Amino acid sequence: DGNIISFDASGNPVAVATGDDGQVLTSAGAGAVCAFEDAGGGATAATMQASTSGTAVDFTGIPSGTIAIDVIWSDYGCSTAGHSPTIQIGDSGGVETSGYLVVGSDSNSTGMTAYTTSFESERDPSGMNVGNYAHVTGSLRLVDPATNTWIWMGMQDRNGTALGNGVGTKSLSAELDRVRFTTAGGDTLNSGKTRIIYW
Numbered sequence: 001d002g003n004i005i006s007f008d009a010s011g012n013p014v015a016v017a018t019g020d021d022g023q024v025l026t027s028a029g030a031g032a033v034c035a036f037e038d039a040g041g042g043a044t045a046a047t048m049q050a051s052t053s054g055t056a057v058d059f060t061g062i063p064s065g066t067i068a069i070d071v072i073w074s075d076y077g078c079s080t081a082g083h084s085p086t087i088q089i090g091d092s093g094g095v096e097t098s099g100y101l102v103v104g105s106d107s108n109s110t111g112m113t114a115y116t117t118s119f120e121s122e123r124d125p126s127g128m129n130v131g132n133y134a135h136v137t138g139s140l141r142l143v144d145p146a147t148n149t150w151i152w153m154g155m156q157d158r159n160g161t162a163l164g165n166g167v168g169t170k171s172l173s174a175e176l177d178r179v180r181f182t183t184a185g186g187d188t189l190n191s192g193k194t195r196i197i198y199w
Contacts, residue, residue, distance in 0.1 A: 022193055043199050051076065051192035056182040058095070059196045064175055066142070068199040071154075073136040073181055083183040084125035084158075085136050086118035088149060091174035102152065102168025108161070115168070118184070121137035121154035122164025125184045132159040133191065138166075140179075148172040171191075 003015040007066050009031040019025070019036020026037045051057050062069070074087045102195070104113040106122040113123045121136055128134065138154030149171040156164040181194045 004034075008033055009065075014190075025103060026105060028100040043197050046195060048193050048195045051181060051194050055188060056180050056187050057189070057194045058178055058180050059194075060178040062177045062178075062179065062196075062198055065174065066176065066198050068142065069136045069140040069176075069179060070197045071136070071140065071179060071181070072195045072197075073134075073192055075192045076134040076136065077132065078128075078187050078189050079130065079185050080183075080185055080187040081129045082126040083132040083187050084120065084122060084128050085134050085156070086120055086182055086184050087136075087138060087154070088118045088182060089140065089151070089170060089172065089176055090178045090180065091148070091172045091176055093173060095178060095180045096170070096172060100168060100170045102166055104164060104166040106156075106158070106164040108163050111181040115166075118182070119152040119154060119168060119170070120164075120184075121156035121166040122158065122162070127158055127162060128161075134158050142176075143169065143173075144148045144171075148175055 002045050006014055008014050011014050023036040025034055027034050046059050049057050073085055089098050097117050100116050102120055103112045104120045104123045105112045135157045139151050143149045143151050152168050154166045179196055
């Protein structure tokens with residue numbers, strides 16, 4: 001409820017002005033007076049977008065320095081059988097559709113499937129039928145800023161009957177600034193809600 005008393009480089013007392021609600025006290029370095037500043041590094045939740053039309057939902061303008069992104073897609077549905085929900089990433093040059101190294105598996109079948117065009121979260125995309133739904137949650141983490149390499153870990157519930165998993169990596173040509181929610185076949189989305197949360 002008042003100023004904090006500190007000392008300047010000469011040893012003279014100084015008052016550190018009271019900050020605003022939510023600010024934190026930070027050091028300004030040796031010999032400098034500390035200050036109240038906005039806290040950094042918190043999560044930002046993008047506005048939810050419906051996936052009820054078109055072939056993709058894009059989240060763009062992800063800021064420089066982002067190191068982690070969570071993706072959420074509930075009640076996914078599309079117009080064509082056999083096309084599961086997929087996630088792609090990109091930079092200022094656009095969404096990239098190749099160079100993914102991903103493997104997926106699911107609880108209804110044995111074996112695994114490799115993917116090179118997107119991040120997937122199941123082994124058998126053809127398991128989706130028209131009228132089926134899916135829920136996807138996944139995490140993207142920046143592994144190497146020098147090569148803009150991201151790792152994906154995702155899970156998917158398909159129609160309440162199968163649990164899918166996927167993991168993989170993708171290196172971008174520049175710093176990530178966008179995430180795309182789409183389908184393996186690029187068909188029309190007809191249900192669902194999408195969101196990202198990034199740090």
